[in-house]
Structure formats: structure tokens, C-alpha cells
Amino acid sequence: MFALVDCNNFFVSCEKVFRPDLEERPIVVLSNNDSCVIARSNEAKLLGIPMGAPLFEIRHLIKAYNIETLSCNFELYSDISRRIMNVLQSLQKNVEIYSIDEAFLELDATINWAEEGDKIHHQILKYTGIPTSIGFGPTKTLAKLATSHAKTLGSSYYIDHTPPYHKFLKATSISKIWGVGAKLTKSFKQHGICNAYDLMTADPSWVRRNYNIVAERIVRELNGFSCLPLTLVQEQKKSLQLTRSFPHPIRDKENLKQIAARFGMRLGFKLRELSQKTSALTVYTQHSFSGDQSLFFQQHTVVLADSTNTTSVIIQQVQEIIENFFSPNTDYQKIGIIATDLREENLPHKHALFDSSKALSNKPNVDKVMDEINKRFGLGTIHPLSCAQSTEWVNKSHNKSPAYTTNWTNLVQVKAQ
Numbered sequence: 001m002f003a004l005v006d007c008n009n010f011f012v013s014c015e016k017v018f019r020p021d022l023e024e025r026p027i028v029v030l031s032n033n034d035s036c037v038i039a040r041s042n043e044a045k046l047l048g049i050p051m052g053a054p055l056f057e058i059r060h061l062i063k064a065y066n067i068e069t070l071s072c073n074f075e076l077y078s079d080i081s082r083r084i085m086n087v088l089q090s091l092q093k094n095v096e097i098y099s100i101d102e103a104f105l106e107l108d109a110t111i112n113w114a115e116e117g118d119k120i121h122h123q124i125l126k127y128t129g130i131p132t133s134i135g136f137g138p139t140k141t142l143a144k145l146a147t148s149h150a151k152t153l154g155s156s157y158y159i160d161h162t163p164p165y166h167k168f169l170k171a172t173s174i175s176k177i178w179g180v181g182a183k184l185t186k187s188f189k190q191h192g193i194c195n196a197y198d199l200m201t202a203d204p205s206w207v208r209r210n211y212n213i214v215a216e217r218i219v220r221e222l223n224g225f226s227c228l229p230l231t232l233v234q235e236q237k238k239s240l241q242l243t244r245s246f247p248h249p250i251r252d253k254e255n256l257k258q259i260a261a262r263f264g265m266r267l268g269f270k271l272r273e274l275s276q277k278t279s280a281l282t283v284y285t286q287h288s289f290s291g292d293q294s295l296f297f298q299q300h301t302v303v304l305a306d307s308t309n310t311t312s313v314i315i316q317q318v319q320e321i322i323e324n325f326f327s328p329n330t331d332y333q334k335i336g337i338i339a340t341d342l343r344e345e346n347l348p349h350k351h352a353l354f355d356s357s358k359a360l361s362n363k364p365n366v367d368k369v370m371d372e373i374n375k376r377f378g379l380g381t382i383h384p385l386s387c388a389q390s391t392e393w394v395n396k397s398h399n400k401s402p403a404y405t406t407n408w409t410n411l412v413q414v415k416a417q
């Protein structure tokens with residue numbers, strides 16, 4: 001049997017853990033630069049705030065209903081996610097971390113799902129303060145479907161393909177099935193397949209002929225045949241990317257180079273954390289020329305002689321790209337840096353004709369010390385001089401909560417009277 005553990009309104013729930021005053025209030029969490037809604041409390045959902053709504057379109061509702069708007073705090077969310085996954089891994093052997101707020105479990109088919117669901121729900125709530133909904137089923141697709149019903153019907157729910165659940169499957173639109181996107185929904189509906197029951201009873205070979213093997217797998221999974229095993233080992237990342245849109249266009253080359261250096265520092269830190277190195281760096285920008293409203297996209301890649309995760313090397317490379325391709329009188333609106341061709345740190349170098357690794361041999365120690373300090377006191381506590389000093393380009397986050405769980409200076413203070 002499979003289970004899917006899904007955190008309820010995850011980003012909002014993380015905020016509520018440290019702000020009990022937010023309980024039962026309409027809350028929305030906004031994306032970078034406070035631009036769009038990326039999470040809503042149940043109260044905000046009931047007021048009709050759509051997911052992805054731009055802030056300027058819902059200002060009247062925010063005012064009318066006194067909705068709390070919070071800037072996103074991914075440092076907090078990812079730390080709480082890590083704690084939740086730790087709790088799950090302490091309870092179960094087979095855990096697949098599916099996303100920041102979802103994990104699949106594989107369980108013994110004979111377990112009492114309602115008891116197990118209660119146990120998992122209460123343990124996570126006790127150790128992290130986050131409420132969860134847990135769906136069970138003989139396949140991952142059915143467990144995922146059960147989770148969406150668990151959200152409305154209680155903390156746990158079970159669905160399989162047998163007659164007692166047919167009424168339920170008939171009432172479930174195919175768009176709610178995992179893997180059935182908007183395009184597939186439209187096409188299935190044209191063939192009279194409108195709900196989960198219709199798809200379950202469709203001929204799998206017809207589905208394969210008319211669509212593909214992925215769609216056929218969905219049909220088989222709905223019939224209780226497991227085609228999607230648990231992925232216990234996370235696939236190595238193939239690339240890492242950092243992007244940022246600026247609140248105001250940037251025209252100054254040095255300013256842009258400083259921002260690129262800051263991204264370079266974060267990429268180096270992330271690569272070392274993953275024990276990986278990169279062999280190619282790409283810098284891309286989105287810009288307009290002065291007086292021109294149209295947006296242009298520019299992208300340049302440098303292939304490195306040796307793979308690296310040394311911060312100073314990454315910074316030097318991305319700054320060189322900007323030095324070479326910067327154009328004056330240009331309003332830079334967005335920058336992105338991508339590290340590709342990632343490989344494991346301990347694999348031997350792809351040998352370059354002129355090996356520069358000796359010259360850089362003392363740099364890993366500098367990075368190691370920087371990482372230790374930054375991990376302890378927060379990323380950016382110590383950084384190379386080339387990184388942005390000014391904060392004018394930094395996200396507009398008007399209402400960001402503290403990093404309660406990852407920064408000593410942000411610990412919650414409790415006063416007893």
C-alpha cells in the first residue's frame with residue numbers, strides 16, 4: 001500500500017507555527033518581490049482569492065476583508081520541510097520526498113490505514129506544528145487522489161478501484177488525477193472520459209494507442225496495478241539555477257557584476273552542499289534599451305577547463321561574461337545564472353591541457369571556512385568583497401517573517417509575566 005503525506009496550505013501553516021495570532025484569519029503568502037499569491041489559508045480560499053493572483057488585482061479584497069499578506073520566506077519553509085521529512089523517516093523505512101510539502105510512503109498492505117494516518121498526522125503536528133492530509137491507496141495515483149479527498153473529509157482517506165469507491169471516482173473530475181494536465185483533460189473529455197471512473201474503465205491499449213505509455217500507466221494505476229515504484233534515492237541534480245527580477249531596472253555594470261558575484265557565491269555554496277561540481281556556467285539577462293518598451297533576452301555560456309565548486313572561480317567566470325557582454329544605456333530587468341554539466345565532487349577532473357587546479361588548491365579551505373560560518377550564522381554573514389553591498393536590488397519583501405529556525409538572532413522571544 002502507498003500513502004501520500006501532504007502538508008495543508010504548507011507556506012501558510014509554516015507562518016502560523018510562530019504566529020498563533022494568525023489562526024483563523026485570511027492569509028496569503030506572496031511570491032518573490034511580493035508579486036503574486038503562492039499560498040492561501042482556508043479562510044482566504046473561501047473569500048475567493050485565486051492561486052497565482054497578482055497582488056494589484058486583489059488589493060480591494062485585502063482591504064475589505066483585512067487579509068494578512070506575507071512575503072515568502074523559503075529559508076523557513078525548507079527548514080520546516082526538512083524537519084517533517086525527518087519525522088517521516090523516523091516512522092517509516094520507505095519514504096520518497098516528492099516535493100517541499102509532499103512525501104510518498106510504501107507500507108505493508110495489511111496495516112490499518114486509519115490508525116497509521118492518525119499516527120503520522122499527530123507525530124508531524126507534535127514535532128513541527130504543521131497539519132497534514134494523508135491519502136492511502138494500492139498505487140501512488142490512487143493515494144494521491146485520496147489525499148485531495150482527505151483534505152476535505154478529514155486527516156486521512158483511502159481509495160481503491162473496488163465497487164465501494166466507484167461512486168466517489170465518478171464524482172472526481174479527471175483533471176484532479178495526478179498526471180492528467182489541462183491538455184489531456186480536454187482530449188479525454190472529447191472522447192467522453194470525464195471522471196476518474198471513466199478513465200479507470202477505459203481500455204488501456206486504446207489509451208496507449210491514442211496517447212502514450214504514460215497515460216496507459218495512469219489507467220493501470222487507477223485499476224490498482226502499481227506501475228510507479230517509490231523513488232528512494234533522489235536523482236542527482238543536472239543543473240542549478242538562480243534568477244532574480246529587479247524591482248528597478250539596473251544600468252550600472254559594476255552593480256550587475258556585484259549581483260552576479262552574489263549569485264556565484266550562492267551557487268558555490270549550494271554545489272558544495274550537494275557535493276557536486278559544475279563544468280559550464282551560463283549567464284542570461286532580460287533587458288530593454290533606453291526608451292524602448294520591448295524586452296530582449298541575452299545568454300552567454302562559458303565551458304570551464306576543470307569542473308569546479310570554488311566560489312572565487314565561479315564569481316570570476318560570471319563577472320567576466322558580464323564584463324564582455326554588458327551594453328551601456330540598457331535597462332537590465334532580470335538576471336539568471338545556471339550551472340550545468342554537474343558531476344560528483346570526488347570524480348576525477350576532466351583533464352585540461354593547462355591544469356590550473358594547483359594554483360587554486362588553497363581555495364577549498366577558504367570556502368570550507370566560509371561555509372561553516374555561513375551555515376552557523378546565516379548565508380551572507382561572510383562573503384567575498386566582490387558581492388553586492390547595496391540592497392537596492394534585493395527583493396521587495398514588505399512583510400517577511402524572521403528565519404525563526406535557522407538564525408540564532410531570529411529566535412522567538414518568550415516573556416513570562
Ligand SMILES: [Mg+2]
Binds near residue numbers: 006008
Ligand atoms: Mg500541500
